[in-house]
Amino acid sequence: MRDALRRLRNTHVARKLWRRAPVSLLALSLSSLLAVSFARADEAALDPAAVEFFETRIRPVLVEHCYSCHSAAAGSPKGDFRLDSAEHLRNGGPGGAVIEPGNPAESTLISALKYESYEMPPSGKLSDEIIADFEQWVAMGAPDPRNEAATADEAPTVDPRNHWSLKAPQKVAAPAVADRAWTRTVIDAFILARLEAANVKPSPAADPRTLLRRLHFDLTGLPPTAAELEQFAANSSDAEYEQAVDRLLASPQFGERWGRYWLDVARYADTKGYCFQEDRNYPNAFKYRDWVISAFNGDMPFDRFVVNQIAADQSGDPNAAAASGFLTLGRRFLNDSQLINDDRIDLMTRGLMGLSVACARCHDHKYDAIPTADYYSLYGVLASCTETPRDDLPAAMADAPQPATQHIFLRGNNGSPGPEVTRHFLSCFAEGEPQPFQNGSGRLELANAIASRNNPLTARVWVNRVWGRLIGRGIVATPSDFGVRGEAPTHPELLDWLAVTFMDESWSTKRLIRRIVTSNVYRQSSAPRPDCHEVDPTNALLARMNRRRLDMESLRDGLLQAAGRLDVTMGGPSVQLTTAPYSNRRAIYGFIERQNLPAFFRTFDFANPNTPAAARPQTASPSQALFMLNSPFAIEQARGLAERSAAVPENSPPLADTDRVSQLYQFALGRKPSVEEIAEAATFVAAGAQADAAAQVASQPRWQYGYGTYDPLSDRADFHQFPHFANGTWNGGEAFPEVEAGWAMLNVQGGHPGDATHAAIRRFTVPAAGTLRIEGELQRHAAEGNGVLGRIVSSARGRVGEWHVPTGGSATSVESFPVSAGDTIDLIVDSIENNHHHDTFFWRANITLTREDGSVEAWNTLDGIDGPRTAAPAPLDRWSQLAQVLLMCNEFAFVD
Known part of the structure; x- marks a missing residue:
């Protein structure tokens, strides 16, 4: 591994790309690794x-x-x-x-x-x-x-019922600003007002290529093509940009991108977690995933989207049956109903409203206005429901025939019932005592209360999640905690304006996204701002755009797209992403193992599927770089990209190296390389031809065992490897003699030829240039028959020795002759006059190679015989190495 790193970093191309990527994944030091791994x-x-x-x-x-x-x-x-x-x-x-x-x-x-x-x-x-x-x-x-x-159960110093998030959002007028020319939208005015108050100017707009690439990843999770980038750069205008926004919002890939964001909140997985004596899988979980994707593509109003997932059976939407997976696809906790209900309460309250109601399970919430009675009022709703398995969809929630009578569990212990509670919504939203739910379990009433315009949290929380995904940080930096312990909003008036506008516009997520991405705030450059370090070190005021690393899905999908292998088929059962042969489907369709999340997912900061994910961390660790360097999947895409860069129309001449370099850059980075980059890459590739050939030879086995025919006209052997190995013997199959190869076989001491077209051939591949000397003896012990004919044939020089052995033995020595790396030496044994009876032979051969540097290496046929082995992957040639460097650089892995 160390040698691979050194080889890559010593190339001109790699050094240039490392300079272009100041926070390159490979540039992290050991101290950084220790800091990540051993946090206090x-x-x-x-x-x-x-x-x-x-x-x-x-x-x-x-x-x-x-x-x-x-x-x-x-x-x-x-x-x-x-x-x-x-x-x-x-x-x-x-x-x-x-x-x-x-x-x-x-x-x-x-x-x-x-x-x-x-x-x-x-x-x-x-x-x-x-x-x-x-x-x-x-x-x-x-x-x-x-x-x-x-x-000590001390009373809070501030009444949590007066917390800002529990007050109805107000749509205030946009503030007045000095630089009115910069305020393309109302959003810009709110942001600019704070910047001007801090005496900070916003950043200039990102260049057209950067902006379109940002937009593509944010709306579809996929990069634009080089042609799309070039066309947009040549015709950049507000009208062209807004057309691109509308095109991407209408793309089927939009639902896949934003559906994945929602699945993080919904703690989606294809398995149940730890369980015992039952199927660990949710066989129809993917139906919920596909419903979510379809809902986002259809821009289902978010309030209806929420109601369908909590009360699909009562919402009146005939197409929402799969939505019940929101509640039923969580951890199973060995089917402990108390823990399952606790998980569902946490999902509905923290995931949808940013309130940690589950903290009130054992006692009144320490900080927020959530008494234990509120927790058990919601618990009573869920306890009054049953879960019904279905053959073709996720399990459904349905009301039980009779609602349950719910008590507070003292200290959270269901064996210690306390006072009885009604089923009602959270008391912090009510004037006086909350009104009990009236219909059945109250689940539909609960869903409507969560999705109500009168609820001050749901719209705020979703708007904040959308903002955070697009801008890189939420207006509230704790997107699942809008309580007393959560962060206060950096721009509270903007958050409220967005929330009210969102509800006024039919809870349309697409309109909300369009409003944000067409603002000047979103269009800013992400270039560092040294002048803001003291005033705004975390960029909370948004004087520039936040640079972001590609998440796991976009990185994997981007690798496949660069290699020309991405399968954009939508929907269907989940596929394995981490086992060969590797699926080319988009990563959202990957199988999510809840209990044992694969290392690839964890390495690239995938959301924990055990709990509603507020946001994913963005880390840069050595393990990410090592994955890109060593993982078979990443290497496979580097090879694919290199092959794609060489493709030409049928009957067309091969591309010149400079043209192929240009293709490589466009497929990987979406742009043409500079003159300097072309020259450096072409030099790197040309200089590596000899090294690639040597590496190819070094990866081959020294000995191969097979059969074939010696052709005296070409002075070469037609070689075919034996397909079967057992008990130290290579031959044509389990049955012996075999239909194709007949009696032909080889073992450590010798073997037996087949008929006239099936000589026994032991092939040696020369690992390096030098001179080769061969010494040995060919023996045939039987007195019957015509004997055998032994030959040694070089792929470079033809036949270098031939011996007829009727019976007894014959020396088979060959004087030293020059060889090159990759030459093959065939030790061939034929029957004579097609009479192969009694032709078992014994051939000891010692091969000595004196390399050009004077070192000597020797092999003896009696030292052993290899059985089948998994072929080592061929080393990356220079084109594939160049492709790998491009796929590892920050220009590929980050969005500016």
């Missing part, structure tokens, strides 16, 4: 996703199973050990720390949960899935946001 536990605790994992998977278990003995409320905690704050858990008890962040195997807490040391909790061992959650939490660094104030 306190840093992990600041990560909202890590906090979310603790709050939803760890804290409820501690509350239910541990606090009664190991908390301040226990009076005198058993073992003098408390688990009710981060500090106490970190310090451990009299025996020392019980967790080692990052190392579950060495953590006493984990061994106690597994009943391998202590047996905790003593009331009974927890489920394997809960223990697995604790192992994952410790492996993450044991992030724990709790503090003493939180455990």
Whole structure:
């Protein structure tokens, strides 16, 4: 691997591309790798996703199973050990720390949960899935946001019901700005007002090529072709740009791109996660995925989109049956109904409204206006429903014949029922007591309440998600947390203006996207702004566009498109993306394994399918570069790109190297190379012809075993490899003699010829130039028959020796002769006059190569005989290496 890196980086082309890519994936140092891999536990605790994992998977278990003995409320905690704050858990008890962040195997807490040391909790061992959650939490660094104030149940200093996100959005007028010429849209006015207040100017517009490439990836997830880029650059105008926007919004690939974003929120996967004695797969999960894609392509109003997914059976939409997968395709938790309902509550509230209602499962929410009664009111809705399997669609939700009577579960324990609660919507949206749902389970009423114009959150949350996808960060930087602990909006008036306008325009996602991408804010250059480092180091004011790395789907699809292999067929069952032969389908159609997400997905920051994903991280790690360098899939696309660059119409002459370089750049990067790039690439390719040939020879096996015919006119052998190997013998098949090769066979000592057209041939491939000497002896022990004829034939010089052996033995020595790398030397044994009876032979041969540098290497036929082996992939030739460099550079992997 190190040699491959060095070889690539030492080429003129690679050095130029590294200079063009200041944050190249391959340029990360070991210190960067260590920083990524060994983040401190306190840093992990600041990560909202890590906090979310603790709050939803760890804290409820501690509350239910541990606090009664190991908390301040226990009076005198058993073992003098408390688990009710981060500090106490970190310090451990009299025996020392019980967790080692990052190392579950060495953590006493984990061994106690597994009943391998202590047996905790003593009331009974927890489920394997809960223990697995604790192992994952410790492996993450044991992030724990709790503090003493939180455990003391202190009242918040600010009434959470007055939080900004719970107030109805207001559509205020656009602010006045000084540079009115820059404000193409209302969006621009809101952004520019903040910039002018900070005395910062917006960036100039991106060049036409950069802008069209950005637009293509954002709206379809695919790059534009070189022809599309060239045409747009030559005719760039507002009208042309808006036509491109409308064309891409109408493209079938739009639904695939934006459907994938939604599937992140919906925690979509094709499997159930950990389960026992049941099918792990959701065989019809893809029907939900395809419904989502179709809904986005058809621009289904978002309020109806939401209602269909929560109450498809009651929404009145006959085409929405598959939408029920939104609720039914989550983790199965060994079919624990309490955990399944908890997951669905989290999905509906955090995924759609940005509220962490699931945190109120065990106690009133510590920060937001969500009492435990609200959690169990929603729980009661789900408990009043049944899940119905279907043969051709995801399982459906249906109301039970009688609604359930729901109680609060004290400390989240369903074995400790508390006060009864009605089924109702969240009380923070009601004036006074919330009104109970009246119809059946109340699921349709819940769906309508979530998708209501009177709900201050749903439109805001979706608008913010769309903005974040297009701009690179949300107006609210915590897109799934609009609560007290979430980030405040950077531009609250803009967020409200967009939310109200979105609802006024029939909840149209396409109109919302069009409004954003036609703004000057979106069209800005992403070039760094040193003048803004002090005023706006995180670019929250949006003085420039944010540069973004391609996500996993766009990267994979882009590789296939560059190689000319992308299959744009839509819909259908999911396909495996990480096993050969590799599918050419778009990545959205890839099979998602919830429990064991493949390394490729994790390497490129795929969303965790166990939980509604707020947003994907954007990392740059050495493992990403090494994937592009070493993965068979990436290498396959580099070869495909190189082959595509050489393609010419039938009966046309081959392309000149300079023209082929130009083709390569256009397919990979969507542009023609500069004169300097052409010259450097052509020089690189020409200089590598000899090295490629040597690498090709080095990858071939030294010995091959087969049969064929020696032609005295051409002085060459027609060689065919034996197809069958067993018990140290190569021959034509399991049956012997075989129909095609007859009695022909070879073993370590010798073999047997077939008939006149099936001589036994042992072929040696010369690994390097030099002189070759051959010594040996050919023996035939039988007295019957005519004997055998042995020949040694060089592919470069023809026959260099011939010996007739009736019986007994004959020396088979050949004086030294010059050879080149790749020459073949055939040791051929024929029967005489087509009489192959009793012609078993023994041939010992020693081959000595003296290389041009004076080193000597020798091979003896008696040293062994190779059986079948998987052919090593041929090394990349210079054209494929050049293609690989282009596919690895930042110009390919990032969107400016």
